[in-house]
Amino acid sequence: MNLYQFSSPATFYPVAGRLAPWFAWAAAICAAAGLWIGFGVAPTDFQQGDAYRIIFIHVPAAWMSMFVYIVMAFWSVIALSFNTRLSAMMAQALAPTGAWMTFIALWTGAFWGRPTWGTYWAWDARMTSELILLFLYFGVIALRNALDDPRRADRACAVLSIVGAVNIPIIYYSVVWWNTLHQGASVSATGSKMNTIMLTGMLVMSFAAWFYAIAAVLWRVRAIILERERGSAWIAALPGLARA
Amino acid sequence: MSTVVAAFEDAPHYGALAALRWGVARDLRLAMRSRSELAVQILFYVIVVSLFPLASSPDRALLAALGPGVLWVAALLASLLSLSRLFASDFGDGTLEQIALSPYPLPALVGGKILAHWLTTGLPMVVLAPVLALQYAIEPYVLTVIVLSLLLGTPILSLLGAIGAALTLGARGGGSLLALLILPLYVPVLIFGAGSADAVRAGLSASPNLSLIAAGLLIALVGAPFATAAAVRIALD
Amino acid sequence: MMDFLNMGGYGFYVWSAYGVTALAIAAELASLRARVRAAEKLARMDKR
Secondary structure (H helix, E strand, O other), rough: OOOHHHHHHHHHHHHHHHHHHHHHHHHHHHHHHHHHHHHOOHHHOOOOEEHHHHHHHHHHHHHHHHHHHHHHHHHHHHHHHOHHHHHHHHHHHHHHHHHHHHHHHHHHHHHHHHHHHHOOOOOOOHHHHHHHHHHHHHHHHHHHHHOOOOOHHHHHHHHHHHHOOOHHHHHHHHHHOOOOOOOOOOOOEEEEEOOHHHHHHHHHHHHHHHHHHHHHHHHHHHHHHHHHHOOOOOHOOOOOOOOO | OOHHHHHHOOOOOOOOOHHHHHHHHHHHHHHHHHHHHHHHHHHHHHHHHHHHHHHOOOHHHHHHHHHHHHHHHHHHHHHHHHHHHHHHHHHHHHHHHHHOOOOOOOHHHHHHHHHHHHHHHHHHHHHHHHHHHHHHHHOOOHHHHHHHHHHHHHHHHHHHHHHHHOOOOOOHHHHHHHHHHHHHHHOOOOOHHHHHHHHHHHHOOHHHHHHHHHHHHHHHHHHHHHHHHHHHHHHHH | OHHHHHHHHHHHHHHHHHHHHHOOOOOOHHHHHHHHHHHHHHHHHHHH
């Protein structure tokens, strides 16, 4: 199958429309399963009591906040290298979802930190760099809105995303490089020290967050395609545009 | 065969160093012609630094603790304010387009402008820091570290700021947009810059923080001119 | 049930966290729906 045909907005639009509901349902099912494990099955933590259950949304949101930025930077590289419109549209669609994930990670982290560390906020390395990540997302979105020419905005936001990508390793390794408040990595490629049930719940919720992000981004890129490809013949020929 | 070789050997050489020299010389000459604009920017730095002791108590211990951070934040703000003149006037009268069309490498030409920006904005802040530090009862050994951190860090501010200035050329939102784009990138520089002085005040060594700033400077020196050149070309299309 | 809401004394924090997350998801989906509908409306207007 020739995958390059999907780099055309006209070809990708219906594909995204068919894929998005599947990912949305998968997200809902994983979330239901993950929350069942997290609240119904997982035991109370010895040290943190039931406050630790915030982990089931905090960690997935934090992982997604970084992952979405990496994907956005990836599509930015593709857009600059191959000058493809759809790659830039994908980068454009990813930014708001990434910003929401970052906000959720920061908020849930603050409400987890208050009962366990005694403070909603501490200027430790990981929290500070995650906050910087939120500002980086805002910057990309603001630059997109400030530039009138969509192709110039594509390239400018691509450059900005790539420059800001240096922040991601800083967030990820901050708990290794600095001995500060936020706990170290509990999960790595080689294994985990976490209780198995808690780990399973966290991983299931991570998949829920991932599938949700995919669905949201696919829906958003469809809206962006319609906005930016206005006047195209293929849009005029589209059946079933929703009634007002 | 020898004519072919001669053709290559006789070809004009558009070197990076020549481009750098040209960029610095031109921008310095232009800056010297509007010295009052430079003075205004330096005065802004001086005034901002002077505001904090007025706003908080004149308790010497508190001021000594605040001092490095204030000097650094003021450096960030002054740098942000001055970035708009890096490309804006050249963009407005079409000179930037001519510069981009030149056979000389654009990263080098842009690098020259960035160097001139640092010489007229960052370097004065480094030189003034000891004088301004008098307001903050900062000890001499801490002052040395502050000056060193500013010396290493202010070029990074110019380098990263140039990327932002090029990206936002002619965009709506002006200076606030530039601040939103650049300040997140500035924050690590600020943290390590002010952190080096805090470390010394706590009796630790400043070299971890200073080493990290130096590393950041090297990365910015290598990467920023190319990113800025790309952003300039994007703005000119 | 009360134990579930109380979360061992940490109910305020746990439910604030989950509550704001639910709000954030709802807000994102609502704004997405509005954006998609606006884009489709524009496309329909161009059709005529």
